[in-house]
Amino acid sequence: MIENLINNLKGQLTGELQSKFNLEPEKANQSADMAKDSVVNELRQRAGSGDTGGLLDVLKGNKAPADSSATNSIINKYVGDLTTKLGIPQNIANQIAPFAINFIMQKIGGQAGAGNLKDSDLLGGLMGGGLKDKLGGLFK
Template sequence: MIENLINNLKGQLTGELQSKYNLQPDTANKSVDLAKENLTDELKQRASSGDLGGIMDVFKGNKAPGESSAVNNVINKYVADLTGRLGIPESVAKQVAPFAIHFIMQKVGGQVSSGNVSQTDLLGGLIGGGLKDKLGKGLGGLFK
C-alpha cells in the first residue's frame, strides 16, 4: 500500500526535485524510486522487529519527521544511495534526501490522518496477515 501511495505522488515529487534542485528528469525519477525503496525497507525492518511506534507517530501527525530516529535513519541511508548509486554530489543529496522523505511522510501522513488510508492498510503489504496478527498485540493496539 505505501508503495502505491508513493507511486501516486511520484510525478509531483519528481517535478519538485527538478525545479528545486535542478535534477535532470531521469535522475529525479530514479531519486523518487530510491526514496520509496529506502522508506519501505526501513518500514519492513521495523515491522519485523515490532518497532513501528515512532514512524507511525510521524504518519499520524503526532511527531514531526525530524523528531523520528527511523525517519533520520532513512534519510541517512538515502543520502548514501543518492551519492553512491546515482552519482548526485553529497552537498545536493543532503538537501534532496530530507526534502523527499519529509514530502512523502507528509503526503502519506495526510492520507492516514484524513482517514483515507488506515494504518492497517498502510502496513498490510509490509508485514502480511500472519505476522500482522502476531505484531498487533505487541504494538500497543496499533492495528485497532
C-alpha cells in the same frame, strides 16, 4: 498500500526534484524511486521488529518526520544511495534527501490525518502475512 500511495506521489516528487534541485528528468525519476525504496525498506524493517509506535506517530501525522529516528535513518541511507548509485554530489544529496523523505512522510501523514488510512493500511502490507496473522486483530 504504502507503496501504492508513494507511487501515486512519484510524479509530483519527480517534478519537485527537477525544479528545486535542477536534476535532469532521468535522475529525478531515479531519485524518486530510490526515495520510495528507502522509505518502504525502513518501514518494513521497523514493522518487522515491532518498532511501530513512533513509526505510526509519524505516518499518522502525529509526530513531525524530522523528530523521528526512523525518518533520520531513512534520510541517512538515502543520502548514501544518491551519492553512490546516482553520482549526485554529497552537498546536493544532503539537501535532496531530507526534502524527498519528509515530502513522502508528510503526504502519508496527511492522508492518515484525513482519515483516509487505517493502521492496517499503513503497516499491514509491509509486514507480510505471517507476522500480520500472528498479531491477529492488532491492525483492525
